[in-house]
Amino acid sequence: MFNKNLKLIIAALIIGYAVYQFTEGNIGNGIFLILLALVFIFLYFRNEMILLAFLRMRKQDFEGTAKWLNKIKNPEAALIRKQQGYYNYLHGIMASQTNLTHAEKYFKKALKLGLSMNYDVAMAKLSLAGIAMQKRRKREATLLLNEAKKLDKQNMLAEQIKMMQQQMKRI
Numbered sequence: 475m476f477n478k479n480l481k482l483i484i485a486a487l488i489i490g491y492a493v494y495q496f497t498e499g500n501i502g503n504g505i506f507l508i509l510l511a512l513v514f515i516f517l518y519f520r521n522e523m524i525l526l527a528f529l530r531m532r533k534q535d536f537e538g539t540a541k542w543l544n545k546i547k548n549p550e551a552a553l554i555r556k557q558q559g560y561y562n563y564l565h566g567i568m569a570s571q572t573n574l575t576h577a578e579k580y581f582k583k584a585l586k587l588g589l590s591m592n593y594d595v596a597m598a599k600l601s602l603a604g605i606a607m608q609k610r611r612k613r614e615a616t617l618l619l620n621e622a623k624k625l626d627k628q629n630m631l632a633e634q635i636k637m638m639q640q641q642m643k644r645i
Contacts, residue, residue: 477551478518485514521546521557527564536568543568559587563598570601578605596625600634607638612645 492507523546530538546552549561566580581598589595603618619642623635 478521478554481514481518485511485518488514519554521553524553524557524560524564528560531564531567536571539564540568556588556590559584559589560594562587563589563594566598566601570605574605574608578602581605592625592627593630596622596631599625600631600638603638607642607645610645612642615642 488507488511492504492511495501495504495507523542527539527542530536530542543561543564546561549558553561562580562584566577566584569580570577581602585595585598585602589598599618599622603615603622606612606615606618615638619635619638622631626632626635
């Protein structure tokens with residue numbers, strides 16, 4: 475895995491060489507090099523380790539997810555701000571299986587750094603609401619549930635939200 479700035483430098487060098495290839499009349503080489511540079515630009519915005527961790531998470535393989543996330547040694551240097559949010563989001567999902575206090579910390583940091591999809595923000599707020607409910611903080615849980623309901627535009631989390639509201643009536 476490369477540093478995020480190194481990816482941009484490599485892409486710039488490849489584009490420079492592609493321009494040289496165009497001037498020499500090697501159009502095919504230039505086009506290929508431009509496509510290769512686009513791969514590095516794509517990996518700048520979508521970190522390869524985060525993508526592989528999401529693939530493992532979809533298969534419910536928490537050990538594999540942790541393995542890929544642990545390969546990112548310094549998230550601040552290797553990831554852009556949104557990727558740091560997803561890094562913490564994934565850690566929060568994994569920590570919610572074992573330690574709610576750590577999970578709460580990760581989810582709050584993920585929300586602070588930002589997540590790009592409303593569904594992910596709603597899921598993080600729903601998880602935080604569940605943690606707040608476990609810790610008997612009903613007012614905070616209610617606020618987070620209402621925010622999650624507003625963000626869930628496709629009603630993908632509607633069933634979980636209703637279930638949590640039913641559980642909150644018992645508290």
